[in-house]
Amino acid sequence: xxTVMLRYNDAGGLDFYVPKKDLEESIVxxxxxxxxxxxxxxxxxxxxxxxxEPAPKPSLPQTMRAKRL
Numbered sequence: 001x002x003t004v005m006l007r008y009n010d011a012g013g014l015d016f017y018v019p020k021k022d023l024e025e026s027i028v029x030x031x032x033x034x035x036x037x038x039x040x041x042x043x044x045x046x047x048x049x050x051x052x053e054p055a056p057k058p059s060l061p062q063t064m065r066a067k068r069l
Contacts, residue, residue, distance in 0.1 A: 002068070004050070007061035014060075016044055033057075041069065 005017040006027075014027040025048070031040025032054050039052035049069040058064070 001065045003063060004066045005061060005063050006058075016042065016050070016066075018066075042066070 002018050002020060005019070007015050007017070009015045009026065014030070015024060016027050017024045025044035025046050027042055028045055029041075029043040030038075031042070032038055035057045037054050038057035039054040042050045042052055044050070050066040051069055052064060052066050
């Protein structure tokens with residue numbers, strides 16, 4: 001499970017960064033996107049998918065663990 005960094009980009013979207021792979025992509029879809037439940041399956045701009053354990057919406061930027069699907 002890689003450690004990833006999530007942050008807002010200049011356009012107001014979310015960026016997903018995996019330091020060990022030097023991968024930075026925009027998030028195109030997020031399974032759960034409410035204040036109470038945020039995360040789940042994440043699809044990136046390059047088509048790859050990761051899973052973030054659903055939790056209350058975090059303040060960003062945030063470092064968390066993600067599972068590659």
